[in-house]
Amino acid sequence: xxxxxxxxxxxxxxxxxxxxxxxxxxxPRTTLLDALREHLDLTGTKKGCDHGQCGAxxxxxxxxRVLSCLTLAVAAQGKDITTIEGVADGDQLxxxxxxxxxxxxxxxxxxTSGQIMSALALLREPCGASDDEVRECMSGNLCRCGAYxxxxxxxxxxxxxxxxxx
Amino acid sequence: xxxxxxxxxxxxxxxxxxxxxxIDGPLKVSGRATYTSDISLPGMLxxxxxxSTIASGRVVAIDDRVAxxxxxVRAIYYRGNIRPFFRSGPAQGFSGLIDEKRxxxxxxxxxxxxxxxxxxxxxTMEQAKAAADAVRVQYAAxxxxxxxxxxxxxxxxxxxxxxxxxGAFKSxxxxxxxxxxxPTEVHNPIExxxxxxxxxxDRVTLYETTQAVMNHREVLYQMLGVPKENVRVVSHFxxxxxGGKLWPWSHSILAAGVAxxxxxxxxLVVTRQAMFETVGHxxxxxxxxxxxxxxxxxxxxxxHEYLNETSILDAYKEDCGEATPFMYSVPNLRVASAxxxxxxxxxxxxRGPGAVPGLFAMESAMDELAIALNMDPIELxxxxxxxxxxxxxxxxxxxxxxxxxQVGAEKFGWARRDPRVGAMKRDGxxxxxxxxxxxxxxxxxxxxxxxxxxxxxxxxxxxxxQDIGTGTYTxxxxxxxxxxGIPLDKIDVGLGDTTLPPGPISGGxxxxxxxxxxxxxxxxxxxxxxxxxxxxxxxxxxxxxxxxDLHFANGRAARKSDPSxxxxxxxxxxxxxxxxxxxxxxxxxxxGGEESRKYSLHSFGAQFAEVxxxxxxxxxxVSRFVSVIDAGRMINPKPARNQxxxxxxxxxxxxxxxxxxxxxxxxxxxxxxxxxxxVSTNADAPAIDVTFLDYPDLVLNELGARGVxxxxxxxxxxxxxxAVHHATGVRVRELxxxxxxxxxx
Numbered sequence: 001x002x003x004x005x006x007x008x009x010x011x012x013x014x015x016x017x018x019x020x021x022x023x024x025x026x027x028p029r030t031t032l033l034d035a036l037r038e039h040l041d042l043t044g045t046k047k048g049c050d051h052g053q054c055g056a057x058x059x060x061x062x063x064x065r066v067l068s069c070l071t072l073a074v075a076a077q078g079k080d081i082t083t084i085e086g087v088a089d090g091d092q093l094x095x096x097x098x099x100x101x102x103x104x105x106x107x108x109x110x111x112t113s114g115q116i117m118s119a120l121a122l123l124r125e126p127c128g129a130s131d132d133e134v135r136e137c138m139s140g141n142l143c144r145c146g147a148y149x150x151x152x153x154x155x156x157x158x159x160x161x162x163x164x165x166x
Numbered sequence: 167x168x169x170x171x172x173x174x175x176x177x178x179x180x181x182x183x184x185x186x187x188x189i190d191g192p193l194k195v196s197g198r199a200t201y202t203s204d205i206s207l208p209g210m211l212x213x214x215x216x217x218s219t220i221a222s223g224r225v226v227a228i229d230d231r232v233a234x235x236x237x238x239v240r241a242i243y244y245r246g247n248i249r250p251f252f253r254s255g256p257a258q259g260f261s262g263l264i265d266e267k268r269x270x271x272x273x274x275x276x277x278x279x280x281x282x283x284x285x286x287x288x289x290t291m292e293q294a295k296a297a298a299d300a301v302r303v304q305y306a307a308x309x310x311x312x313x314x315x316x317x318x319x320x321x322x323x324x325x326x327x328x329x330x331x332x333g334a335f336k337s338x339x340x341x342x343x344x345x346x347x348x349p350t351e352v353h354n355p356i357e358x359x360x361x362x363x364x365x366x367x368d369r370v371t372l373y374e375t376t377q378a379v380m381n382h383r384e385v386l387y388q389m390l391g392v393p394k395e396n397v398r399v400v401s402h403f404x405x406x407x408x409g410g411k412l413w414p415w416s417h418s419i420l421a422a423g424v425a426x427x428x429x430x431x432x433x434l435v436v437t438r439q440a441m442f443e444t445v446g447h448x449x450x451x452x453x454x455x456x457x458x459x460x461x462x463x464x465x466x467x468x469x470h471e472y473l474n475e476t477s478i479l480d481a482y483k484e485d486c487g488e489a490t491p492f493m494y495s496v497p498n499l500r501v502a503s504a505x506x507x508x509x510x511x512x513x514x515x516x517r518g519p520g521a522v523p524g525l526f527a528m529e530s531a532m533d534e535l536a537i538a539l540n541m542d543p544i545e546l547x548x549x550x551x552x553x554x555x556x557x558x559x560x561x562x563x564x565x566x567x568x569x570x571x572q573v574g575a576e577k578f579g580w581a582r583r584d585p586r587v588g589a590m591k592r593d594g595x596x597x598x599x600x601x602x603x604x605x606x607x608x609x610x611x612x613x614x615x616x617x618x619x620x621x622x623x624x625x626x627x628x629x630x631x632q633d634i635g636t637g638t639y640t641x642x643x644x645x646x647x648x649x650x651g652i653p654l655d656k657i658d659v660g661l662g663d664t665t666l667p668p669g670p671i672s673g674g675x676x677x678x679x680x681x682x683x684x685x686x687x688x689x690x691x692x693x694x695x696x697x698x699x700x701x702x703x704x705x706x707x708x709x710x711x712x713x714x715d716l717h718f719a720n721g722r723a724a725r726k727s728d729p730s731x732x733x734x735x736x737x738x739x740x741x742x743x744x745x746x747x748x749x750x751x752x753x754x755x756x757x758g759g760e761e762s763r764k765y766s767l768h769s770f771g772a773q774f775a776e777v778x779x780x781x782x783x784x785x786x787x788v789s790r791f792v793s794v795i796d797a798g799r800m801i802n803p804k805p806a807r808n809q810x811x812x813x814x815x816x817x818x819x820x821x822x823x824x825x826x827x828x829x830x831x832x833x834x835x836x837x838x839x840x841x842x843x844x845v846s847t848n849a850d851a852p853a854i855d856v857t858f859l860d861y862p863d864l865v866l867n868e869l870g871a872r873g874v875x876x877x878x879x880x881x882x883x884x885x886x887x888x889a890v891h892h893a894t895g896v897r898v899r900e901l902x903x904x905x906x907x908x909x910x911x
Binding site for chain 2 (some may be wrong): 047048087106107138145148
């Protein structure tokens with residue numbers, strides 16, 4: 001029989017999420033994803049595989065897209081974390097959110113938070129201009145409903161009309 | 167002329183058929199739509215099952231001494247220390263369905279890898295996971311069977327037969343006799359299956375990832391042994407399911423059971439790995455397809471003999487012959503099938519069950535026949551277009567398959583096709599073109615709905631069906647708005663809760679067709695109720711008038727003869743001292759109904775695929791796709807188009823990527839994650855051109871609308887493998903297409 005960790009206490013963790021600082025006492029094994037979902041009621045970020053393979057848990061850490069299921073919460077301290085809940089300006093949707101809505105860039109909506117977080121990060125990445133290049137840059141975010149064409153249309157729409165805001 | 171056009175479709179509705187965004191869209195793009203595993207309740211505990219690490223044998227002993235003493239652990243449950251679960255009785259129609267019928271812990275026998283043998287309950291997810299890993303299970307393993315080559319457990323049984331198929335085949339001048347294989351496919355919705363169970367006394371609420379809340383309650387109350395009215399099932403948003411979330415799975419029963427034992431709400435989220443083991447899959451099929459034809463391409467014989475794998479205990483049949491008897495005109499036909507038992511989890515319906523693997527075989531065989539005849543594949547199908555459903559001798563309610571092929575051919579540019587293998591080139595790549603036809607049943611099930619028009623001018627629409635991403639929330643708001651004139655922003659649609667009027671399953675592509683008539687009737691009844699209120703009682707706005715003298719428009723009741731006489735609906739209700747004008751509506755099922763005795767009800771379509779092939783690097787891509795669908799009227803074309811595009815994307819996965827493989831040594835699905843079980847990514851999705859023919863099927867419902875959730879996947883893989891053959895000369899009869907196959911080119 002292998003060694004079993006049977007007694008684990010919590011560690012204090014301070015996370016800055018959507019410009020708000022949150023204090024938590026977490027099991028050190030807690031991922032950033034589970035901290036958001038199970039401890040902070042920020043459930044817009046989704047769990048699809050817990051293995052960094054589907055992209056549903058994508059958030060921004062210091063402005064770059066990161067898979068929150070592969071990030072320990074303790075390792076995200078002192079960094080700026082943005083989740084889907086921090087994207088809109090109050091009730092005013094971000095242009096990327098509005099574009100996903102206008103282009104029907106989803107069906108069930110479960111992967112959508114991760115798609116939008118990746119799409120927003122992509123605006124600041126050296127992704128080429130063509131649809132094919134955007135497809136490549138968005139291929140870490142699986143959409144089993146297959147709304148890929150509409151996702152690309154939404155992103156290209158935003159890139160064409162809001163490039164200066166990125 | 168089509169029958170539906172001859173009948174005369176209703177005049178074009180005002181709001182239907184437009185390009186409106188989904189009404190639930192703002193919630194989905196802002197992360198505020200609440201899915202099952204988003205639910206957290208005060209005092210909630212987490213459950214993590216322990217999964218068997220053998221595929222066949224017995225549990226000899228379970229040692230939980232370490233696990234149950236770990237920090238935060240509340241309990242470890244297994245057979246013998248938890249109240250046993252019952253089996254649910256036989257299903258009645260589409261109520262009470264469950265594919266894996268054995269409840270967890272019923273006996274100590276293990277019949278597949280990953281079967282639940284215990285469950286850990288703890289305060290946090292991390293603690294429960296660590297405790298589940300610390301439970302020591304001792305097994306007595308037996309030999310297991312996860313063989314890929316399927317062997318029938320019994321002789322084949324005939325599903326459909328006419329004429330002398332064997333005799334006609336033997337004497338046919340041109341013969342095709344091939345075996346086609348489709349692999350084990352896993353639904354893999356991105357949302358993990360999950361249950362949050364909360365008891366209050368002897369009543370339980372289950373927040374559940376289900377495509378069928380009513381069915382879920384019907385099964386769970388029986389398995390838990392409580393009165394039906396004590397079980398409430400809620401599914402407000404579903405991260406899709408593709409059939410995998412139609413019927414209950416063991417985790418739901420486990421979650422409800424352990425929540426009852428520990429006396430606290432429990433959340434159980436199934437891992438991606440476990441979703442390859444315990445929540446169903448499309449079973450592997452092995453289909454021998456034989457065609458006999460004359461030299462001018464008239465079919466004289468069709469034989470479809472198929473096997474599908476199933477689990478040891480459950481006889482799940484993948485109905486591959488679903489479309490075979492009616493797709494083409496052929497006087498001699500036989501469809502027969504049998505099962506092959508395996509030590510695997512129980513299979514279940516996956517998008518287009520039966521028809522999707524069945525049409526892969528049939529349409530591949532038709533393509534091979536066209537090549538053998540040196541005939542255009544569209545021309546071959548045109549020559550075998552039936553005048554009626556030859557299996558039932560019934561007319562089709564609406565069939566425009568030939569037009570689908572014509573329109574598709576024009577859009578695709580099929581006339582420019584050079585049929586010689588490898589003859590077409592572009593940008594240094596070899597181009598392959600292929601086509602196939604498709605079909606899916608057009609059905610309707612029982613549904614009820616309630617509409618309430620409130621004094622403030624808002625309206626609620628409720629029915630216990632679900633929106634799994636198909637746009638049900640939006641379609642129902644559109645239909646209710648159409649019937650009442652109340653604008654969309656004043657309509658609230660409530661779905662996914664067993665406390666609402668019983669609605670249909672979100673499956674079979676019939677939720678839309680079933681609910682529309684019920685909601686439409688309920689909305690009309692609510693308006694009628696409002697008009698009746700405005701003519702009766704001492705304060706009536708239109709005393710002395712009859713409801714037939716009045717109409718309701720722009721939120722006001724008015725005399726038809728004098729539109730300026732309008733009274734706001736709020737006043738009508740206030741004068742009558744009534745809170746809201748309420749209407750109920752229902753629709754009946756077509757299963758066994760009059761329509762299905764008079765008509766053969768199906769949707770049809772044609773799929774055209776282009777692949778590019780780079781022999782130097784064995785690189786194959788699907789570069790272009792045209793899909794033409796004859797599925798009645800599209801109530802909301804935008805999500806409908808999205809459904810077909812998404813199905814084509816899944817079809818590319820079926821053709822080129824997807825297969826769950828069982829490891830011979832341990833019997834485990836070995837590629838049980840999203841890196842090794844490959845689904846289409848954004849970069850795999852080509853330009854997809856979707857056309858709806860828009861012939862309303864008025865036999866099916868008043869708006870002539872059929873569902874489109876499944877048909878887009880049918881025929882897609884066959885069109886792609888036909889294109890692969892055209893490009894490479896390699897005929898792939900066992901999916902998915904592998905580089906190893908293409909290296910034979």
